[in-house]
Amino acid sequence: MEQLNQFLPFLLVFVVIYFFMIRPQQKKIKQEKEFEAGLKVGDKIITKSGFHGKIAELSEGTAVIETMSGKLKIERSAISLELTAAANKKA
Incomplete structure (x- = not known):
């Protein structure tokens, strides 16, 4: 249980980074590819x-x-x- 409490902040930081940095960037890349394909x-x-x-x-x-x-x-x-x-x- 104590080990879980030690890794919980790291897990939370990763989740925040994923939703605020990685996911929007992937979405933007997908939109750019769709734009290029539609020309x-x-x-x-x-x-x-x-x-x-x-x-x-x-x-x-x-x-x-x-x-x-x-x-x-x-x-x-x-x-x-x-x-x-x-x-x-x-x-």
């Missing part, structure tokens, strides 16, 4: 570095976007926001 050619996007463009081509892990100055090949994970759905929601 399609023709979507207007903004990259994490601030480039605005329209998706011209999609492949397994990369995307080619058309910008005012030409085409750029970027990683799908570099896309932070899809503007087409946001514009359709407002209308």
Whole structure:
């Protein structure tokens, strides 16, 4: 019984860390993967570095976007926001 009382604080700390740090991070990663999978050619996007463009081509892990100055090949994970759905929601 005394051993259980010694390990109870450690167990409680682990539970708190799980629910406040690990679980939300896993949820965020899942949402990002769903977002990347839902992208399609023709979507207007903004990259994490601030480039605005329209998706011209999609492949397994990369995307080619058309910008005012030409085409750029970027990683799908570099896309932070899809503007087409946001514009359709407002209308």
